[in-house]
Amino acid sequence: MRATHPVFLLTLLCVLLSCVSGTNRTEELKPLFSIDRVGGARFHPFKNEIMYVSDQSGVLQIYRVGVDLEDRVVSPPDRLVKTKSRCTSPRYLRDGTILFLHDQGGDENFQIGYINVEGKTNWLTNDLKAKHLVTKVTKNYLYFKANTRDKAKFDVYRIPFPLSENRTVELLYTPSTGQARAALTNRDETKIILAHHYSNVHGEISLLDLKDGTVFSITKSLNGGDGVRWSPLRFLNKKRTRMLVKTDYQSQYLRLAILEYDGKYGPVKFKTIKRMEEFKYDVLSLITNHKTRASFIELNKDGYSELIRVRIGTRGFIGPIKKVVLPLQNGVIARGDARSFGRGMAISKDGKVMAVSMSNSASPVDIYMLELDHRHSFIRLDTEAKRHYYRPHYWQLIVNLIPDVLKRMKFSKEKLYKIKSFDRVQVHYFLLKPEGPAPKGGFPVVVRLHGGPESQTRPSFNAINQFIVKNGFALMLPNIRGSRGYGRKFLDLDNRGKRLNAIKDIKYLIKDLKNRKGVNQKKAFIMGGSYGGYATQLALVTYPNLWIGGISSVGMSSLETFFERTAAWRRNMRYKEYGNYETQRKLLHNISPINKADRIKCPVFFIHGRNDERVPVSESENMYNRIVQESMKRGDDVGKKSVLLVFNDEGHGVTKRANREKSNTMLIQWLTENSK
Template identity: 30%
Template sequence: MLYTHVSLPHMELLIKRALSVRSATTPRWGPGGVLYYLSDYTGVMQLWRFDGSQHDVVVPWDERVGDFRVASDGAVALASDRDGDEKWRIYIVDGGVYEVSTEGVNNLGAWSPDGKKLAFTSTRDSSTDFYLYIYDRAAGEVKRAAEMPGINVVEEWSEAGIFITHYETNLDSSIYLYRDGELRELTKHGGEALNHSPRYIGNGKVLFLTNADWEYVGVAQMDLATGSWKYLVQLDRDVEHFDVWGAYMLFAVNEEGRSGLYQMHMPSGLTYKLPTPPGVVTHLEYGRGVAAFSLSSINRGHEVYIFQGSVRQVTNSPKFGTPLDKLPEPRSVWYPSFDGRKIHANIYLPPGEPRGAVVYLHGGPESQDRPEFKPLVAALLSAGFTVAAPNYRGSTGFGKTFVHLDDLEKRWDAIRDVEAFAKWLREEGYLQKKPCVLGGSYGGYLTLMALATAPDAWACGVEIVGIFNLVTFLERTAPWRRRYREAEYGSLEKHKDLLLQLSPAAHVEKIQAPLMIIHGANDIRVPVYEAEQLAQRLRELGREVELLVLPDEGHVITKVSNRVKAYSRAVEFIAKHAG
């Protein structure tokens, strides 16, 4: 298909269809082999169940459901926010709907083995700390069990006790065990190490994910009595998910962005790879000899699968006539940056003759562009654009050392990686004209820096929930987030001059290309003030700028109707300037 010959009404329909594609994710087993999962089939992410023959919504719910846990008796605890504000509130659905904790921000945790109590963490008593709480269903009461500083997440409640992961930073965490009123740190370590996702397997043994004394995350086993541990799976790639059933373990490995799903017979160590579709495993659960997982792929969408001898797709979310299967798998490439360092990137090609190109910058920065389903990327491909996505310095998936190559003043190197990528794309023939640069959150910040530091390289920019001024961002972000973001960007007390120097606000006069800004009014991560001051400054400079503020969204566009509205305008903006 030659996109230059497609009529505008037909193009608008292609874009709308791609942005309307629904998703299913996060499968968890319930009693009797019932499979629960999340789906935005209705236009908002809701809780669904599948009993082997029929799919149905568990409970009518107006707002987004972000997480859930199923008790041994079938009661369901769920977390929901309002208008994308990410102030998660916990409820229990058990015949009726009961409030558990609606103050502060709540992280849903785990049921006790008998299903009578629910453990979770919350800022309900501290704006900066997620303390441990336990809800007693019979009494209908919440009691504070332990005061823990910072971000803490209840991972599992087993006969051994309550396992909690405490995050010192986004890249440094430790596992604690709470039992009989006492907290015990299990993974004491020197230096930086991620330790999380504990899974008790009986006989005083727990499995967990860690990159202690190693560049990549693997699966380790600890003896709770002695505290000694060893790696069971240690690779030159990150293990991201795992679960066990009997003598078998399933684990998902990040293989240059795609997921490889493996089954290991733990006593013998024999391991083989499962024949899963290409894509990214986003959740994994193994029980009763049947594995349930969700997998996201640019040309298949985001669906739930089960594995029992063979892989079978369980959900089939509406695609609204979008020919996702016509989208090619992205090319995995490596390009030389300004200093010769090789940087990974994904190149997504449209199914026909390209009409232009977009450089897509992922958020985080402790994240990675992966060949998963992204509605905006699918819409751009459907509209005929090549989408090129670099995994610049600071991205995850390439080891501990790489993720720190953008710390403090080294952030300039990540910015240079983007400029070098645009140059490489031209040299390799991917660009016939200037591309648009687009990114969300940290990718939005990097979009602004790219527009300012290489103004002649870009036809336009689209900045989504991005940072304009690192100082005002740190001052206004949610109180419990500030410490963790300062670990990445620098401290307001120690590095204020550097923060200002690295802010797009200090270089905004250099931005020449037309810019579209999209932001949610309820964003607690990057407050909408960042978008407002950016738009005002560009208007004062006489630049072409469009600002779209979504009143009922936060940091992530959660409602399908808003996704269609905002991203359709973004694609039209790009087509106008770079198509």
Template identity: 25%
Template sequence: MDRRPRYRFEQFSATRQILGMHPAPDGESLRFVSDISGQHNLWQVPSRGGWPRQLTLFTEEVVREALFTGDGSRIAFVADHRGDEKYQVYLMEAVGGWPEKITDRPEVQYELGCFSPCGRYLAFSGNAANPEDMDIYIYDLETRETRQLTSGGGVRYVFSFSPDGSRLLAQQFYDNTKQDLLLVDVASGEIRNLTAGKEQKAFFRPGPWLKDGSGFYFLTNDGREFQGIGYYDLAADRWSYAVTDDWDIELIALNGDQTLMAYTVNEAGNSVLRVVERESGRALPLPELSKGMVLRARFAENDRRNRLFLQITTYKEASNIYVLDLEAGTLTRVTESMLGNIPEEVFVAPELVYIDAHDGLRIPAWLYRPHGAGPDAKVPAVLSIHGGPEAQERPNYNYGFFFQYLLHHGVAILAPNIRGSTGFGLDYQKRIHRDWGGDDLKDIEACNRYLRSLDWVDGERIGVWGGSYGGFATLSALSRLPDLWACGCDLCGPANLITFLKSVPAHWRPAMKDWLGDVDEDRDFLIARSPITYVDQIKAPLMIVQGAMDPRVIKAESDQMVERLRALGREVEYLVFEDEGHGFTKRANLLKAFAAMADFLIRHLVRR
């Protein structure tokens, strides 16, 4: 008899999400977005630790991202309504302030940019002029006037002002693997494309400026499989790689006097932090970090103590904020996200495995083996497919608490990075382009076969679960590989690629042809790859969860799948959240949804 203590769903789910982190300019406090109040709001905590203070009091609006003026006196942030992703821009005083909305176009999506060095101007992007374009706007905090700086020309996101405030560093976005770097004159709006004319477009993401304005750092994979750090010399009008690695470099930060550079390397999903002297490249000794993911790494602009502020998550810890004191060599946790009083040894660490695909490709995957599983105690398993699809499964406290709760109930997890995932090179990532439901489905089949090969897994009790693209993959697996699954669970996944393409946000549409296909030119192909085409082949019980306000995968995608299954007399459970979008912004809804999905999987895999 298994006499190990049993812990409740409420304990695994007793976490507090921390979604973003910015140190105040002096480094003495940190602002972050969290659902501590039950809704995503803006909070502040001293960098030495302590109880956080709530800065916004929204109950229906959802705070997403925030930034601060150079003197720390004002905060700008974006928030949307019930997850509809129509972000509006707000301003407030950092101390005692109340949010003031400076954009009020409920049909428009704005994206936060940056404050000017003097603190008078705020730059941001939005599709107010044309739904398919993201233009750059400048708001004057003194006159309260907004000026459209650029007009037309596609999707542009603004990142930073030059140190003298005369230019903006921006990104021209074409798709997930193709961008350009732009310099925009603040006075005239004149645009200079710094990376135009390349036969093969590459990934470019702006990074920090040097204080003298002579150049800036950025991330790119131009001419390489993996992202490195480039430096653009404006006087010479050319750039070169400053740091490269055999894996993707993901984050860049410079300390206040710009003598140090911090960056992270994504080694098969695990973040490796490095801090080097910027000019010599000499590495500083660092305390060891637990395996997991560094979500943010920032220095405070005016902090003289060389403290690096980190946001970290691991398989046993939801996202928390840490302070790394580089002079003292200490790492101190500032926040506490784990509230369930569960001993650390209860959590299951993942193992990195590789699975052979049909064409010789090796699929990286994280395998979680429940405590006590063995040949004499075979367990069921869930194949979890991440969203994106250009994203990456990593060794985090995944989906809030979902993995570890299922593991505690004796359900193994296999979380692969099938082709199309990021982090394993450009070629691997682009293999999903215009091939949804093609070789990726064969990868899923290979993962199922791998699970069946393990002598401690019951091959007749394998379920499949995923959200967004992972939901599409789940529906594809259940409908086109119907004999492999005991059940499936789809969270807001597209069912019909034609109706999906017609309904995505307008500024996504220019990129969708190369990414997925064209509604008219590729109609037959899209029908052949849509799960709804094969709905009559679904045998396994299915649960579908959907937000009614989802702007990315609209509710009609799930509606049509549920209607067809019910007409066929198949077993399908449908859970709709009227006040949610693509995911969950209210803590009560998140708990209800994941409790229902966990119960569904346990019911069909453990208790059947």
């Protein structure tokens, strides 16, 4: 028998050691998914208590801590609701009662619960096949929207206080198209200001008169038929005919402005706030303390959060604008929607402390307590800017978020790059690289796309991102055209027939990697969730030679079947973005990846939740099966290397800690095997 060559034995040994090392590294990094996700702090109306959302138990739940704000003493957290599925979006009412949302298995059919002052949990809604979302709370009523009557439409309802399980539910308004929510009311709550949304980029503000049942669109005469975003924020005068709004009317950016109307059918006036126009960034959020009359405005600058402090009067800004120095440099104020928590900032009733949920790429989300009334808070800025810094002292509400085994680990930080795409449009991306010297040829790279499609990748902490980078992969986080945060024109550059231009951006981003030392553009994976999963599949069939693998999580493969099977209320909201299912079937067919699945030359890893109401699980199942079939026809191993992972207890995304650990451990092993 011929002796085995020593070089072969050495190579085999290296491969085995590499596998063992990779396995050990993955096990070492698993505690990343044990980092608690926290946020959405709310101050009790009259007690020294703060409530927030955390997945400390493995699933998002609501917790409460006692807080001595003067001495910075925090009691151990108390979990308020003990359910197997998530509880989110908590808020205190005036009497200390707590409102929250709860769904089952990630199905997003949220029910409204409340915890009374004795600590007992009660339910205001019980239709488990419908979605209920709280939109406004006043002294007299709880306003919410729900699709209980017709699953394709959301009606506007209200429930009077005090709350009880034998509540009276009043149907106020049924929109013929789009969705509406109660945003503001007059004093006797007979007139309701509605925020009416037809899509993520088009809306109106309307006035609902409950006395005669009429609805008057305040902004329709201003829109001129064009898509404009409008959000009513608060009234600015006692007559409640002048309101502060957030809008991109006559602007590239969402900014604060004033909308004035005289009665139901009187003239409507739109006024800009001159000093607001200086900021060429989107306004993300606004929070006000009525005792101090101070407003804090969050701006989006290239994905980073900036915060300014100013007083807002009946006609605009009053006094100096002060830039708030946030606890984290190059950070992001965290927020979400009904699936987590909607507000990233809250101010105590006395106006002395603000809670900010915040992270950056290297620091997990924590709740920072900013002491707003500290006598050393004001420090002069340079004379050129003619403003002041507002530098509050701060401390952290939650400690020991990071498991002990990770505390010595240095998390990777991003670098921001801006490039010109094929048509000279500027596209941004963040790049994270592993520490230490790169292997020969450079680190393999994962291009991770955001969802939305009008969302934006921002440099906040993400355990999956760090898991990927710590396992030896560079990570590109792009904001291709169609992303929010870069102006209205950029937001609309991917609509309908322009979809493939966004995919072409990705090609140019890959080209740019040759300028980034230590990154191997020839070993590129593409990855995304939701719309990002769809865009991932579209990039795989459009530029098959660019990729050695793809990862699609809860992504659409066919826009035709997506529109047929998605939740009924979502269909019309997506027509402006993708195309009309009734009249533009050919377009939808042409930009559906499944119809070009034979072009895919690399394995694909699919992840989906069985209870997904947004993108049905069949979208991943069908694409996976098509890839396997095409691979068998060609006689290659692409189908054998592809993976379909479905969680029966998840919906649109993997939220439970155990499931995230499982899916990402499998994913890293798959990436490692396919990058050799």
